[in-house]
Amino acid sequence: MALAVGMRVLTRALLRPWARGLRAAPGRTGPAAGGGDGVRCFRSPRVLVEPDPAAGVAVVKMRNPPVNSLSLEFLTELLISLEKLENDKTFHGIIITSDCPGIFSAGLDLTEMCGRDPEHYAEYWKAVQEMWLRFYLSNLVVIAAINGISPAGGCLLSLTCDYRVLANNPKYAIGLNETLLGIVAPFWFKDTLVNTIGHRSAERALQLGLLFPPAEALRVGVVDQVVPEDQVQSTARSVMAQWLDIPDHARQLTKILMRKPTADRLLTERDADIENFVRFICKDSIQKSLHAYLEKLKQKKG
Numbered sequence: 001m002a003l004a005v006g007m008r009v010l011t012r013a014l015l016r017p018w019a020r021g022l023r024a025a026p027g028r029t030g031p032a033a034g035g036g037d038g039v040r041c042f043r044s045p046r047v048l049v050e051p052d053p054a055a056g057v058a059v060v061k062m063r064n065p066p067v068n069s070l071s072l073e074f075l076t077e078l079l080i081s082l083e084k085l086e087n088d089k090t091f092h093g094i095i096i097t098s099d100c101p102g103i104f105s106a107g108l109d110l111t112e113m114c115g116r117d118p119e120h121y122a123e124y125w126k127a128v129q130e131m132w133l134r135f136y137l138s139n140l141v142v143i144a145a146i147n148g149i150s151p152a153g154g155c156l157l158s159l160t161c162d163y164r165v166l167a168n169n170p171k172y173a174i175g176l177n178e179t180l181l182g183i184v185a186p187f188w189f190k191d192t193l194v195n196t197i198g199h200r201s202a203e204r205a206l207q208l209g210l211l212f213p214p215a216e217a218l219r220v221g222v223v224d225q226v227v228p229e230d231q232v233q234s235t236a237r238s239v240m241a242q243w244l245d246i247p248d249h250a251r252q253l254t255k256i257l258m259r260k261p262t263a264d265r266l267l268t269e270r271d272a273d274i275e276n277f278v279r280f281i282c283k284d285s286i287q288k289s290l291h292a293y294l295e296k297l298k299q300k301k302g
């Protein structure tokens, strides 16, 4: 008992620095509907939260069609959903997945990085940093049930999770492919990949902008498990049950021990990172290539 209380105090002390200043900005979430068992269901236009209070788990479904691109509004809604779940003692784990068929997330929203003013770029980048920090350091067990393609920022979101299950579909691929767009993955994207697959594999993947199909993703370690498409959610559930069997405080402290140095690096260089991003994204050459890339995506259909 005394040990459990001591662990709780220690956990709070360790988590406190990240809790401060990392609160999600108020956004357009809909009213929380009271569940019959007292557990709140969260609704927002782009994030659907399906709570399973008996299991202590919530499924967070991304639904920002057509491709779950991580726009400013969508990021804000995701962060608010995460914060609500973290603040509700019912939940110990979340499964993040997509409600858009065939697409987990197309990554950062290119329209947020193209043709806007420097203030907007700064605001957007701060939200991207926030998403990474909050998911990477979440005290909840976070499992990605990856049911679609997941390039760049979509891959980053998966990499913040504790475990990744990918659907075995040859159309799906996952990776940090920024160089293919002529942009550079920031140091914290790189650090997260290095922590997941090791330095050599990360260097090769980043320089070549590799998007790994399922078998390759499993081999290199970008994902932990590849399963038939219709088993992605059930696999994520059973993995979650294993993780939730571990004493929560011990697991949370271990997560922080493993991730703190990586998160600290961004926390200490956060403003400089925003300035770098704004300087980089404002360059004429970068704007031109992002614009051309967006046009190419749009013309693909026609």
Ligand SMILES: CCCCCCCCCCCC/C=C/CC(=O)SCCNC(=O)CCNC(=O)[C@H](O)C(C)(C)COP(=O)(O)OP(=O)(O)OC[C@H]1O[C@@H](n2cnc3c(N)ncnc32)[C@H](O)[C@@H]1OP(=O)(O)O
Binding pocket: 066, 067, 069, 103, 105, 106, 107, 108, 109, 110, 111, 149, 151, 152, 153, 154, 178, 181, 183, 184, 185, 186, 276, 277, 280, 281, 294, 297, 298, 299, 300, 301
């Ligand atoms: C030492 C120097 C250091 C300097 C440091 C500075 C640091 C700065 C670095 C900056 C780094 C920035 C990091 C960025 C990471 C990212 O995440 S960038 C985004 C990368 N994402 C992609 O490349 C994916 C692009 N999309 C696709 O490939 C395809 O859309 C798809 C495979 C996901 C889905 O294909 P399909 O189902 O055929 O749909 P589409 O017809 O292609 O798309 C439908 C619709 O969505 C629009 N769209 C697609 N992706 C995005 C996106 N990421 N953002 C915004 N919009 C997107 C697409 O244009 C279509 O729009 P319309 O319906 O035609 O209007």
